[in-house]
Amino acid sequence: MTRRWIQSGALAGGGAALLSLGLFIIVSGSDTNRLVPGLLMYLGLAVASGAGYGWLLWAHTDRYPFAVMGVLYGLLSWVFFGLVLVPVFAGLGPRWNAVDAAGQFPLLMVYLLQGALLALALRVLEATGLLRLMATTRDTAEHPTVTRRVVILGGGFAGVTTAQELEKLLGETGDVEITLVSRTNHLLFTPMLAEVTAGGVEAQHISPPLRAFFRRVQVMRGEPAEIRIAENRVLVQSGSQNITDLTYDYLVLALGAVPNFFGNTALEQYAFTFKSLADAIHIRNHVIDCLERADSEPDPMNRRTMLTFVVVGAGFAGTELIGGLNDFVRGSLWYYKHLHNDDVTFLLVHPGEHILPELSTELARYAEKKMTDRGVTIRGNARVTDASLGRVSIGDEAISSETLIWTAGNLPNPLLKQIGCEMDNRGAVITDERLLVRGQHNIWAVGDCASIPDVVTGKKAPPTAQYALREAKTLAYNLCAVLNGREPMVFSHRSQGALAVVGHQTACAEVFGFKFSGLFAWLLWRGIYLSKLPTLEKKIRVLLDWVIDVFFPRDITYAPLIEERTEAAPAAGD
Ligand SMILES: Cc1cc2nc3c(=O)[nH]c(=O)nc-3n(C[C@H](O)[C@H](O)[C@H](O)COP(=O)(O)OP(=O)(O)OC[C@H]3O[C@@H](n4cnc5c(N)ncnc54)[C@H](O)[C@@H]3O)c2cc1C
Structure with missing residues (x-):
């Protein structure tokens, strides 16, 4: 080609x-x-x-x-x-x-x-x-039939990068068929998800369609209904009736993780999850709805309940979300003539000493100070234990709030349990250092659903996009190697650092051992993530969103809803 x-x-x-x-x-x-x-x-x-x-x-x-x-x-x-x-x-x-x-x-x-x-x-x-x-015509003459099939389950960072790299490495080898199965028809660029909730970026602009990535990979929107590893088959359900039988020679598991409520059904029922595009849009619409209702609410107590927003978990997702939402709500108050800054409470609850445990204590302290100055209350060494309609329990203390957002834990996709592969205590599929699933000869795993030894640190590779991308590149190389009768290589990656936006043109960054904070780190964040956002079109659209955001107030129009659910880890005993 x-x-x-x-x-x-x-x-x-x-x-x-x-x-x-x-x-x-x-x-x-x-x-x-x-x-x-x-x-x-x-x-x-x-x-x-x-x-x-x-x-x-x-x-x-x-x-x-x-x-x-x-x-x-x-x-x-x-x-x-x-x-x-x-x-x-x-x-x-x-x-x-x-x-x-x-x-x-x-x-x-x-x-x-x-x-x-x-x-x-x-x-x-x-x-x-x-x-x-x-x-x-030419390819068919040279490679008459497909002789080997690779099936990749999951269209996130790990699955898409594996497919993309494999496509590149295989070049014009026509006898290998690659199929990517994913629940959604887009790749979600999670580092910018908080910006969607905060109205700084349009939802579609951080989610390029999967089909835009490939020339020869076949994309199938659907969910694996059954994975029969003894028969090398996956039954994929697309729509309510349609089942497609996929046979494979090599299977890649890249199904990511799901929110984990640690078996607490009350939290699962009342909390918003923050993992998918639909989650971001639901939260945004709900927050706008709270503002709309609070503006005409005569009872100050009810008004406070509507305007108290609790986020649980102070990793990147929770911290960036609360920082962005805090800016969005306070920046939108001038639309609502009966609401004041003091009516609004943003509460970040986390079990650790400091927020952003992935960063150094010095940067975490800086982030805490900046967020507190902007009106976010941070409750460390605390856990949300229960929730009901209009109420959130933090330990023994009950708080009136209509908004509880859960970012406090993830578990590898529970779908993997049906496969029967060896798993660690979190439910992640255990692989060797070449990403081959332990005890299997043709099943590989990458990303958040896998437990991969990191030869650099001697620990397990962390569940981040940065690692998922590197793992996927190694996996593509290894698949290409076994397809061509060569030896696969060992996965190794040295972390390049981490970046987090904490709101209002402020970020914290540790890149290659150097620490940055404030406006420079925020610009660095934007530069790095814009360059990593896939497709030129989406880059330009996000850039335009950012420019528009500088000159105009945040948009408080409800966003159109999309039907896409985030499943949670099953409660204990399920
Ligand atoms: C809000 C947020 C912000 C983040 N920010 C950062 C950051 O700044 N830096 C960083 O390094 N990491 C960040 N992460 C973590 C990062 O997104 C993950 O580590 C990364 O996405 C893992 O890639 P993955 O491909 O393993 O899983 P995912 O990206 O979750 O992909 C899993 C894929 O599998 C599909 N899938 C799941 N179940 C099924 C099913 N039953 N059938 C079919 N398909 C299915 C999903 O639709 C998805 O396409 C963030 C995560 C979140 C939620």
């Missing part, structure tokens, strides 16, 4: 160059004899850069802004070829000054036209399926 894109790009590049130059000659009435010496070079460059452009489009799965890319290509070609390379070859030196560049303006039109035509030609080839057809 790669070769097809390059060849088509070269062909389209040459064609586009001839067409645009022809048009230029007709429109400008230029003397063709004068153009002939440079014509061959121009065509050669157009073919070469067209091939490069074809490859670029192939290498980037988010290929949709064809037109923009084409015009950009035209502009860059003009600067590189028109203003530098061609004049240099002609012995004139680069045309950097404004007068010379203005003299090359007609050439800019030619290059822009050429870029647009090149993009259009490739777009037509792809849209009509011709490109795929050419590739398939």
Whole structure:
């Protein structure tokens, strides 16, 4: 397939160059004899850069802004070829000054036209399926049938990265089929989930569709109904009736984790979970609803209950959530003429000495101070033990609140229990250091659902996106190795650090051993996570959301609901 894109790009590049130059000659009435010496070079460059452009489009799965890319290509070609390379070859030196560049303006039109035509030609080839057809005909001739199947369960960081890397490593090997099964049709970029709840970023902008990542991986939206490892089969349920029988040679478990209420059914019933896009939207709508009702509530006690928000757990998820929500609510109060800052309480409850246990005590203290200054009350060494309608119990103390958000614990996906593999006491599938599930020869596990030895620290790899991504890259390498009869490698990763936003343009960061806090750390957070957010389109959309957020107040419109549930770990005895 790669070769097809390059060849088509070269062909389209040459064609586009001839067409645009022809048009230029007709429109400008230029003397063709004068153009002939440079014509061959121009065509050669157009073919070469067209091939490069074809490859670029192939290498980037988010290929949709064809037109923009084409015009950009035209502009860059003009600067590189028109203003530098061609004049240099002609012995004139680069045309950097404004007068010379203005003299090359007609050439800019030619290059822009050429870029647009090149993009259009490739777009037509792809849209009509011709490109795929050419590739398939050739691929089928070389690799007649699928002989091996890889099934990946879970479309989070671990599953998607495994599939993506495997696709890259396998290149044009056509006899391996890869299927990714996921409950949702998007990848959720969890580090920005708190921003969705706080209304700083639109929900769809942090959740690129899974199908945008792949060329050959087949995406199946559904849930594994049964995993029969003795038969190398997974029965996948999509919709209420439809069951698909998937056989596999290699199975990857990447089903992540679920919220854990430690068997407390009251908490499970009354608390919001904070794990999925739907969770973020539910919380946001609920908070807006509390503000709306409180504004017309005459009884001050009821008003306080509506405006008391309790978040349990002070890891990254809980801390970032309460920091963002606190900013959102206090920043939106001016819409509500009967509400005042003093009516609002934000309570962060956690069992430890300090919040953000992943960071150093010094940074955690800094974060606590910043959050307290902004009106968040922090209750350390405390546990939420019970909840009912309008009431939350912290130890023996009862608090009136309509909002309890649970981020205090996760457990590996309980679905894994049905497989019958060896598990640790949390229910994570135990793997060896090559990510192969213990006691199995063709089942691998990655991410939050796996218990993976970390050869660097000698402990278990922590359940973070950073580790899930690295594990997935190693796993893809290992799968490719066993598919090609080579030795798999040992997983090892040294943590690059951690970053957390604590609200109001303030963050704490420990990166490669260096500690940062305040505005600089916040900018670092934004820069790093924006660069990690998949697909160019989503990056641009989030960037625009951030710019809009600077100039306009937070949006208090209810967000459209999506139906997607977060399951919790079953209560004890289930
Ligand atoms: C709010 C929040 C903020 C976070 N912030 C950070 C951070 O800043 N930095 C960091 O390193 N980590 C962070 N994390 C942790 C990080 O998100 C996880 O460690 C990471 O997502 C683990 O990747 P995974 O692929 O193993 O699991 P997940 O990303 O959870 O993916 C699991 C996938 O399996 C699918 N799935 C689950 N059950 C089924 C089923 N029955 N059938 C089909 N599909 C199913 C899910 O839909 C999902 O696609 C955060 C987590 C949360 C919740």
